[in-house]
Amino acid sequence: SDLKVKNITEFNQAVKNAKPGDNIILANGNWQNTELVFKGKGTKSLPITLKAEENGKVILSGLSNLRISGEYLIVSGLVFKNGYTPTTEVISFKTSSKELANNCRLTETVIDNFSNPERQESDYWIGVYGKNNRIDHNHFEGKRNVGVTMAVRLNSVESQENFHQIDHNYFGPRPILGSNGGETLRIGTSHYSLTKSNTIVEYNYFDRCDGEVEIISNKSGSNTYRYNTFFESQGTLTIRHGRGNTVDGNLFLGNNVENTGGIRVINEDQTIINNILINLAGYRFRSALTIMNGVPNSPINRYNSVDNAKISNNAFINCNNIQFGVGSDAERSAVPTNSMMTNNLFYNEKTVGLFDVFDDMSGIKFSNNFVSENTKTDMFKGGFTKTKFKLVKDKMGFTLPEVKGIKPQINENIATKDNTGTGFYSKADKEIQLSSGKIIKVAAGQNTLYDAAKNSEPGDILELTSSDIYTTDKIIEINHPLTFKSDLKIKPTILFEKQALFQIENGGSLALENLIFDGKDAPDYTGNAVIRTSKYSMNHNYILHINNCNFINLDVNNSFDVVVIAKNTMANLFKIENSTFDKISGNVVSLDKEVDDTGIYNAEKVILNNNVFSNISGTVLQLYRGGTDESTTGPFLNINHCIFDNVGNGKKNKSNAAMLIHGAQGIRIENNIFTNSKKIKLELIVGEPVVNILNNNFFKTESTLITGDQKFTEKDNFMIDPAFT
Amino acid sequence: SDLKVKNITEFNQAVKNAKPGDNIILANGNWQNTELVFKGKGTKSLPITLKAEENGKVILSGLSNLRISGEYLIVSGLVFKNGYTPTTEVISFKTSSKELANNCRLTETVIDNFSNPERQESDYWIGVYGKNNRIDHNHFEGKRNVGVTMAVRLNSVESQENFHQIDHNYFGPRPILGSNGGETLRIGTSHYSLTKSNTIVEYNYFDRCDGEVEIISNKSGSNTYRYNTFFESQGTLTIRHGRGNTVDGNLFLGNNVENTGGIRVINEDQTIINNILINLAGYRFRSALTIMNGVPNSPINRYNSVDNAKISNNAFINCNNIQFGVGSDAERSAVPTNSMMTNNLFYNEKTVGLFDVFDDMSGIKFSNNFVSENTKTDMFKGGFTKTKFKLVKDKMGFTLPEVKGIKPQINENIATKDNTGTGFYSKADKEIQLSSGKIIKVAAGQNTLYDAAKNSEPGDILELTSSDIYTTDKIIEINHPLTFKSDLKIKPTILFEKQALFQIENGGSLALENLIFDGKDAPDYTGNAVIRTSKYSMNHNYILHINNCNFINLDVNNSFDVVVIAKNTMANLFKIENSTFDKISGNVVSLDKEVDDTGIYNAEKVILNNNVFSNISGTVLQLYRGGTDESTTGPFLNINHCIFDNVGNGKKNKSNAAMLIHGAQGIRIENNIFTNSKKIKLELIVGEPVVNILNNNFFKTESTLITGDQKFTEKDNFMIDPAFT
Ligand SMILES: [Ca+2]
Ligand SMILES: [Ca+2]
Structure with a gap:
């Protein structure tokens, strides 16, 4: 029967009394500061349903959340917005550590900007426990605090080998977090990564999921990712831990947005097939395809090397980077073994250096792969054929390359913005x-x-x-x-x-x-x-x-x-x-407030162009990103055509520098004039940063001090009196 | 005529139309987010009055303030609470830099906890400009953000030699601010300190004004402070800058509360007479009487030496410290000159070392002063007579000493909690x-x-x-x-x-x-x-x-x-x-978040007593007070009977210490056992701290590292295996 409830007391009563086949209907309206606990036992043919009176008209706001446990429960049509969870999850597939949800379904539900106002306060939006649950046709958008958007947990045997299905969800924009913990979907954790999860993730749309390097962080075994679309998302589908996973028939659309990536492969027995990757601009951990080096006898939370990987029938179209042996260093020295890469297409008529190889790739058998004629392939011992691809427009309007019987095809039911999410909640941009x-x-x-x-x-x-x-x-x-x-x-x-x-x-x-x-x-x-x-x-x-x-x-x-x-x-x-700064007793810009050295930082991109900084007692810039975490690619710094005249000479300038840059991942300091100024200090501590100090005039200025163990380019700098009057 | 107004529009209209003799009456109620600008020209016999419909029933709340300018205006009966000013002052005696208030009066008005929620956001509660203004019978309580409670400004010639009168106000509790900027009353600034102010401050009650070392900061000339009462206030009446000021007949009641002080004397031509100071516990800058050393040819913002001071007929009753030549160091080397100290009584039968003399006091002529028989006076070349005082109970119930015709008397109209403040606003404690x-x-x-x-x-x-x-x-x-x-x-x-x-x-x-x-x-x-x-x-x-x-x-x-x-x-x-701490990957307590080195800190008093700290990867304590400002006396630290077992050895412990104490003003580390731990780091950088490291066992522990240029006592420490099992 239908049990319509208007407040939490009526709801709790209804839950208590609910029998298989019942519908508990939340009355339309704003449910402020409401914590729903939905426990029950339905049956396969007669589930118990919790639903909105009308889809989208039941709003959970303030400090609200939902916990479910039992069997054959369905939740449908709710909207969480204008608030955040008081606990560790917004929607939890458990009501206690012992009471989990099995054979349950979350559908047509929205979580929109339901983020803790403290960006470093962690929570999950959806915590999935138990087995055989389905999460489909939901809309999740705007997670702004630290913590995975959706986490599938394997932390007890009751949640392992779970056969969950996650499909047709719309994962809307997640902004750059500026630290680890910005994953959109994570399955497992390193601790349980040798366990099978058997989760299927299909037909989902990932729209600008930029939180961090891992859009999806796979940390368990035997999962399948197929027919998902990744749209302008600044990260990759990362097989971070776990073995025997399949990545099949996904579509990556980068539109040349910076940091857009494809698939990152680590661990044993991974299958990467039939994926189509277009206009991805990222490099290193965010390449269109990243084959990582591993750690010999790796601890469970580090990097197992790639073994027995099958990478075939993928098409890379106008992507910027395909990288092998990424992360190679003293610790990460284990190269791929026993793997094969075949029938892949690499169409890019503009870039010569599509491939980067950082270590020995003889453990991968390359065969029957095709590249554009301009592409440099002499780092490989065969397996790549230069070709003039035939370009064919498909039904959806994408131009795809073909060659010798290899015809990439996008699945006709691939996720789109239209066929994912709820039927009622707008996906229009809010920014x-x-x-x-x-x-x-x-x-x-x-x-x-x-x-x-x-x-x-x-x-x-x-x-x-x-x-x-x-x-x-x-x-x-x-x-x-x-x-x-x-x-x-x-x-x-x-x-x-x-x-x-x-x-x-x-x-x-x-x-x-x-x-x-x-x-x-x-x-x-x-x-x-x-x-x-x-x-x-x-x-x-x-x-x-x-x-x-x-x-x-x-x-x-x-x-x-x-x-x-x-x-x-x-x-x-x-x-x-194009600005001037004169007579300043402090600093121009200090982006250095995250001192806990956990990889958090304060600005993604800093550009100083064509400015004059004169008589600055403190620094022009302090930019700090501490720690050794590699989940982010920023901050990026570009300083061009600036004048630094008498910068950093104040008594209270503790940094003893004109600029102090710590841990930035991209640094370009070019065509500037420095005179009567303190030094630039660059502390290169993490993540293979790209550093160029080019064509600057350092007149009566202390020499640039570069510390840390990372590479950099410093050249064509000089010392000539700029003769300012 | 009476013009009753109900909102800001009516108020503005009434102000515009007001004629001498008019009363603008604010209707009872809550005036939320209201900025009142009261300009007008009354006459001596026919002032214009702004008043509450009923005293205490007109509440200015939210982002509200009041500015007045013109002649012969009276403000009466308003209450500011539940908010703070959006500008730099709550009540300002100007409406612009050119439009000041003269011959105006603020009376029967309350500002209660009207503090900016940001404690380091500065504002004044009352900014006094112009001339001949009277501020009387008001109630000011609970300023919690930085900035003087009441500031008399001399920043233009129109505000100098001002003959303001500040009387019968109740200055209620102001909590410890933990930085400079916690003064209750300031008259002038160092910049205008050679200018006469001619302000009279009389019959005011200062109730636990603990903000910082200066309860009153005198920074101008020819002011008079008389018949005020200072009750349990942790600071002093400080003649910080300016000459020719008079401190006459004030009553200081310390009740032995720590840091309670009396009068601090700097600069030329000061007269300190007839004051009665009882049970003051403070030392150094907060002694019952502090005679400072000066800086030779002092810059205007440092310390002019004491010259031509007259200190007579004051009675110090059971105070702990009377100090001469305070601050003596390489910079502050100018001793008092041409001064006299006579007919003062120092009654204290318990303390031998009442007097401290840090430099040459031959520039003060001591005569006819009397001390208790136990008091040590051999640092002086005469001028003090040991005596058995006669004790007499006065009308107000205070027991006062008398000797040979010197009979201290408390003015019969001295400020009390009852005879100050408004007639309507409660002074009951809120804490x-x-x-x-x-x-x-x-x-x-x-x-x-x-x-x-x-x-x-x-x-x-x-x-x-x-x-x-x-x-x-x-x-x-x-x-x-x-x-x-x-x-x-x-x-x-x-x-x-x-x-x-x-x-x-x-x-x-x-x-x-x-x-x-x-x-x-x-x-x-x-x-x-x-x-x-x-x-x-x-x-x-x-x-x-x-x-x-x-x-x-x-x-x-x-x-x-x-x-x-x-x-x-x-x-x-x-x-x-009496607590234990075991297996901690971080720190026990970090009180080190104020890193701007401006004298701000995070805790006044830290006591660790009888605890066991074992297997702490980080530090047990980080306590930081940076900078060289001397406006505060904290923080104070006392560690007694604690065990530190394997503390500080974690890889991520950046401090490389078991405890890191920077800039604390009192440190006592006594009777503790340290084993297998990192060192204690003490950085003694400012303000003559009192430091004792006594009777500790440092077994298999790095030696204590003490840096900075301040004195300390480290003795009776040892190394014996504590033989924990
Ligand atoms: Ca991550
Ligand atoms: Ca001060």
Whole structure:
């Protein structure tokens, strides 16, 4: 029978009384701070169902979650949003360590941005325990805190060899986390990785799952991944631990977005067949295909070497990198053995160096693979044939290469944005871009900017219409993407009386253009800043873009910085260009608040282009990413055409440097002039970073100090008096 | 006429239209987020008044403030609470840098706990500008963020020689800030300190104003402080800068509370007369009387030496310290000159060493001063007579000493708690003590502790009534003082599944007694803790007290700590006693989150007494107070009768020590056993700390490493095998 319930008391009563075949129906509405415990025993033909009165109209919000245990239970039509779980999981397939769910189904359910506001507070959105459960046609989007989105657990015998089915789910955007723990799906853990899981993952759509290097982290045996689509996702399907897994007929669409990857292979007995990988831009751990080196007699949490791998009939189309022996070092010295790679197509008419081989690949038998004519293959002893591929447009509109009877085909039921997820929940993008809104004209005066910002909407542009002085005695909170700019020949000047002018709050991004920021009215107190982030955790990543601005007189007291950020914040992009900075008693930018050395960091990409930094007592940049974790590929730093004149010579500059870069993964410092400045310190400690220090003028400046055990390129630098007047 | 207004629009209209003699009456009620700008021109006989409909029934809350400018304005009867100012001041005697208030009066107004939640965000509660203003009969209590409570500004000629009168105000409790910027009243700044202020401060009551070393910071000339009472305030009336000031007839009541001080004298031409100082316990900068050394040709922001001081007819009754030449060092080498000290009484029959003299005091002419017979005076060349004082009870009940015609008298109108402040606002204590509430019995089970804590009230005691297992999969938030304890012979065990068991929120304090904390169910994730503070700023100081507890198995992953605290938090007391800690992969306690070296720190007093710390991979204690600021006297550390067995030997222990103590002001490490442990590191960098390392056994333990340029005592330590089995 149907049991409609309106509150938690009625729900608990209904659960208690439920018999096979019953439907417990949650009344439409907002269920705030509600913890649902759904225990029951249905039968195969007469399951017990928990469902929404109408799909999508039952909202679990605040501190809410759902736990299920028993047999033949179905959950359907719920939406979790505007909150987060008070426990360790949002939806758990257990109610206690002894009471698990078996033969249960979660379907047509949504978890949307239901993230703990503390980005380093861990939880799972779905914890799968027991056996024979199905998770299908759900919509999971916007996990912003640390912790796997969906975890299949094998931590007791009752959850092993589980034959779960995970299908037709829409895994929506997961932003870059900036640390380990941003996996979208994980099956098993290293501890139980020698156990079979027998989980099938099929027909799922992974849409921009960028959390970390592992989109999927396989850590158990005998799983099957097939007919899934990975769209612009900055990571790979990683067979991290466990043996005997199959990756079959998946589609990877990179659209040349940076860091998009394909399949990463580790361990024994893996089968990688019939996959189609298009326009993947990533390298190293995020190559279109990554064959890892292993550790001899590896501990269970390190790397078993590749053995008995079968890699065949895959098509790599305009991918940038295929890499073998990745991770090869003193520890990871075990090369692949007893493996074969055959009938694969590598179509790329532009790149010569498609393949990288970092160790001995004689343990892989290469045969009947085809490459474009330009591709360099002499690192292999045969097995690759250069060819002019025939290009054929398939039914879905993809152009696929063919050769000599090898015709890659995309499964006709492959996951798409349309055929996955719920029937009712929109997949439209929620992110609003900077400067995408309306223009608001702002006259000079006291707090006119503050008032305009307060009344703005996401994406708006505040245009300063006067070259006079704008003042403020309040902190301007940036709660959404907001641009401050002028088009005037004489830039407007902004003065401020509080310890900061702008504070970027969670969800905010900030662009500044053609303005002057003068610090002279700031309080005579140590630690002022023009821009700072919220002092609290921000689980939304932000952008800061400064163009054509001047920063002056940041010296009313010690440690006056241009930008101060807080721990537990993450910038996707930090871009400063065509700007000048003069007389600053603190630092320009310090992105160094994660000091726990666990691989967490504060900005993915930092670009300093065409700026002048003069008379900076502290540093121009401090960028810190500590620890040895390899789950991330950032931060990336690019400094080009900048002048550093008298930088870092202040007494309170503890770093004793003009810039201090620790653990960044990409560093390009090119075409800059340094004069009368402290040194650059580069600490290259982890992850084979790409480092280039090229064509800089270091005049009366200390030599660059590079420490750590990683490679770098430092060349064409010189010392010539720039003769500034 | 009376103009009653109900909202900001009506208020602004009324202000615009107000004529001499008008009363603008704010309607009773809550004025949320209201910024009042009160400009007007009254006359001496016909002022314009802004007042509450009924005293105390007009509440300014949220982001609110008041600015006044003009002539002959009166503000009366308002209450600011439940919020903080969005600008730099709550009540400002200006509306812009050019528009100041003159001949205005602020009276019968309350600012209660109207503190920015960010403790290091600075503001003033009252900024006084202009001339001839009176601030009287107000109630100011509970400033918890950085910044002077009341600042008289001299930053333009229109605000100098101002003849303000500050009288009959109640300055209620201001908690220890743990950094500079906790002054209750400041007059002037070093920059304008050669200017006369001519402010009179009289008949005010300072009740436990503990913010920092300066209760009052005088930084200008020709001010008068008289007939004020300082009750249990942990600081002094400091004549920090400026000349020709008078301190006359004030009463200091220390009640032997630690750090209570009297008067600190610096600069030229100061007159200190007729003050009565009773039971003051402080030393150094917080002595009952501190005569500072100066800097020769001092820069304006350092120390002018004492010259032409007149110190007479003061009575020091059972005070602990009278110090001369304080701060004497290579820089502060200028001794007092041309001064006199006469007719002062020093009654203390218990202390021999009342006086400390750190430099040449021949520039002070001592005459006709009287001391108790036990007091040592041979550091002076005469001027002190040993005597048996006659003790006389005065009208107010104080026992005062008399001798040979010198009869100290307390002014009959001296400030009291009753005769100061408003007529309507309660001065009753708001702080609730740990374990002062009811007992709540809690049975073992899942989340029983969580539920009990959620339903508790401040001061309650949660008594665990079973020796079984208590589990929780949610973080227990400690929002008010709360005690968890058992009286059982077999201690109850508490397990937890989240990254922390307890989180102390703003306003919370925590006591734990007779319990076992087992970390084995915590997530396999780096950075767990049993107890942590809010990650946000806490502007309420907290207490943590652990007694007779056992902590085990904190090693499921790296960096599992017992206690983790956040930046911008401050403990008044951190006490761990009679407890054991075994197998911990992180640290026991890290109080080291203030790394900006500005004198900020995280705990005032740390006591470790009678504990066993074994197999600790990290440190037992990290305590950090950086910088060279001397506004505070903490932190204080006392470690007694503890065992350190295999502490600090973990690979990830970056400090390479068993304990790392940086910049603490009092350190006593006594009667402890260290075995197989890393060293203690003491970094003595500032402020003449009192350091004793006595009678410890360092067996198979690295030698204590003491760095910095301060004195210490290290003796009677030894090395004997403790022969633990
Ligand atoms: Ca990972
Ligand atoms: Ca001070």
